[in-house]
Amino acid sequence: MKPDLHPMEAARIAELRRYGILDTEREREFDELVELASEICEVPVSVVNFIDEGRQWFKAEVGLGVRSTPLDTSLCGHVILQGDFVEIPDTLDDSRMADNPLCTGEAGFRFYAGAVLKGANGLPLGTLCVLDHKPRTLTDLQRRVLRVLSRHVMRELDLRFALEQEQMMRREVDHRVKNSLASIGALLSMKARRESNQAARMALEDASSRIRSLSSLHAELHDLEGGESVDLKSLFGRIEADLLQLVPDGVTLVIDVREDRATPALANAFLLIVNEFVSNSVKHGLKNGEAVIEIAIRASDRGWSIGCRDDGTATAEDAERAASACGLGTRVIQSLAASMDATVQWNAAGRGMELTVAST
Template identity: 45%
Template structure:
């Protein structure tokens, strides 16, 4: 007998699909549950079974060797129409299963016990069940164990759904913050056009670089599913691209970054150090006609990250003491490095400006 559709089938299917669990790879968290259910219930087969429209799909199984079967032969499609817990001691004695080829075949499924997987809205999306090729029954402790394990399955699914929704909200927040920062950057640039004082202009430029770097950070956060983590290479490539837009044609900026994941606040501090070094090099290291190059490298060395920045500008040739040009940017770089609990060295050599940051 083919099971009738659930009275709220359309809503039930929407609920099931909201979990984004169908057709996902096997996972240890769920495999352990079916293995434990099989052992506790002394049943050779155990399945986390999700009832889709035309198929039953198994998130985890032991003893079955399949990932899905047609819903037309599904025992669980009948069970989701019943009470929360269903036990069928002998499937061939149950009119719903008596003609089911999975039960009537030689070595067919003769015993079934399952607990509905019920979403918070009260709708069943599937079952956690155990099966055997011979008739049987569960004792009260086994039944209780199956019920507890079914609730653990739903807690896993609910946790994943909550994390997915949190990620969606975070991406929307990052999108809004990025747009707001881009608007703020435009306003600051408009005000900056009316300034003539060199110190004020330097401060405005530093503010703009920080705004642009943080906007780039939120753009990168929009595209990541990792909680609070940023792909450092993708983010720093964005920062370099922003700086290239305002760099003179005679200066080449080259960034080479290892594939590293960073906390968002660490990435922001790192982006600011890089943007300040490049801005200082463009401003102080080269003449208007001199061809120049700025190289930025980020590499992982064991448990430590190494940032190395250098240019081939005039360096200490005009500053014999070998010290970095004192300005607001250098102070801000030191402050950013302190946020990383890192060691910063920044100075001039005969070959140009150099910066190293270890954190």
């Protein structure tokens, strides 16, 4: 018997598509779940499947050897029209499956048990099910395990969806910030060209240049997501040029990178630490006139470190305040270090501030 369509089929399919799981590659996270279900339920076949238009598609399977089958012969197509859990001790005793070629053959499926996978709106998307070639029943423990594993499948899908939504929102915010900064820089540049007063014109041009550099720096901060590694020397060559446009005249910025590549996460952490240290030095520690900020970045298979120092007027008390993470910038640095299991050291004795962040 061919499965009937769900009473809310259009909404059900829309919910399934929203998760973006169909036709994705096999993944160990899901394979392990069906392996565990098959082992605990002592059956040869276990699958995580989703009921699509005209087909039943398998995200993970043990003992089946295919990724999809026609909906006409789907056992799960019937099951999603029922409750949260369905167990059929002998499929040939069930009118919906007695004539199903998947059940009637010599090696047909005579036993079925499945926990329904439901989307956030409560509509059924598919099942986590187990099958056997002989009639049987599950124990209470086995039924409970199937229910728990099915909830784990949906938690994984919900988490992935939430992360994708968060990334989309962040990309949208980044795009708007970049556009806003570019617009402000362009407006300042236009105003500078129309300004007759030389001093005012130079000030507007300087502000426009700083805004454009800030826009470039913002883009660098948020473009380190993809790829296997980041070229640190190239990245910080661009960052050094951007930051120089944002610091006062007379400040020398030197960034020394000894190793070439790092993971995107580590490169992003380096970038944020440099940005916060330079910002804090400009705001709080540098003397009037000439000043130097030095950054040394080291990264290898054995570990990594980043050292930052300026020749400003920071004192031991300033270093203590920084170590206590009272300000926003120092809290950012402390949080980054904690997330990467790294140590943070602040030192100062009236001849400038020093910061060292290193892997443990």
